[in-house]
Amino acid sequence: MQRIFWRSVGSYAKQPFCSLKLSESEFPYDLKKWWSVGFRMMSRFATGFNPLREKPLDSIVDIHRLKDRYPDDIASIWDDYHIGRGHIGATMKAKLYHLLHHRAKECRHFVIPLWRGNGYTTIFLQVQTPYIIFTGLEDYKARGTQASPYFSVCFYTEFAESKDLVLIRGDIVFTSKLTDSEAKWLMETAQSFYLNDVRYKLVERFNKDTHDFEFKDVLQALDMPIL
Template sequence: MQSVSSISRIWRSIASNARNLFLFKDPFVRSFSTVPIGVTSRKLHRSDIPYHFLKWGSLGFCRTSRFATGFSPLEHKPLDSIVDIERLKNRYPDDIASIWDDYHIGRGHIGATMTAKLYHLLEHRAKECRYFVIPLWRGSGYTTMFVQVQTPHILFTGLEDYKARGTQASPYFTVSFYTEFAESKDLVLIRGDIVFTSKLTDSEAKWLLETAQSFYLNDVRYKLVERFNKETRDFEFKDVLQALDMPIL
């Protein structure tokens, strides 16, 4: 567990230096395979990195930039490999959402949905502000998660793990957004995959997904995301704790 002071030191050191299963083609398929974050084929350029990330000298430019830009460490499963899209086309949006949510319960996955309007807002804001930190409360303290929103994906890993392992740190939890029904049903399907069940429970992963979305979709909370990405020196972790009604240790 971490206190605000320890989080501040970490951050500043980094900154300065089963219903309707017939619809599903494979009820046991996992959307992602585990691959270290550092595995990526994309060549990176300094112009891709937000200004304050270039100041993370203690980790070195290469280690930091690979985590902070467009990496592709996970094998994405297309929606049609999970669900029979043709059958779902004839369902009402509420029915599709209910089927999707129920299917993912208890499978090490998180199923959720959102409207197309909210997804487009998330997508728009993530283009300018991809990164954030979220405290995950556990008992009498919290573990801090480092978040990258790069639609149609969100990736979560432990801040301490990333601090220690850099781009070799694997994500604990990954999220994918499927927009196949965005225009026709005003519905975006969301699938979360817990990569390490030893790191996160289903309920913790669900809370992280909901909380991350709240910081991007709520205008007041999004100001903290903007400050984290654009005005790093003015960012205070205690403001995140206060927004989540968590005690400042």
């Protein structure tokens, strides 16, 4: 059996994540699966990191060990690895990522209502590929670019050409602001507004024809009540 590629505390000192290590007893999933592809065992994120500080893919997984895997196998391993670890894992086809990247050049910002209880809180997002950054709209209004991100998403394109696969990783910066399920919903919903032609018209309107933008149209697109 191949050994786990552990990172020492010192090697993560300059990274935006905590450097705690997980023992085998703390890891509830199939360890053989991760050993076989050389995943780096990491802890949960630390609060207050800079979401645009690069977290290289090879600091998460041994890329060379994935090169001979089928795309579906890579996607399954990547998704399962992130379950229950304080991160969100997903994948998409390269063609869809290129569409998102192209559209984000023209329209970097949008707002998404996050439903909670009997109402919603509005989340402001900025797409700066390979990142999407989410924060509260009220925080952004108050602090502008100094507003702390609630959640950041990074797209890894190392397998886009060879496997037609882009790996997606989301990191919740403040667990007091978002739950894992809320973060996953935001990530999927943001992608839908950039990849769906009908929904993207709202993104265009928000960025290019602001005077014609109506937030109620976003609510209707998401089947949310207009309060």
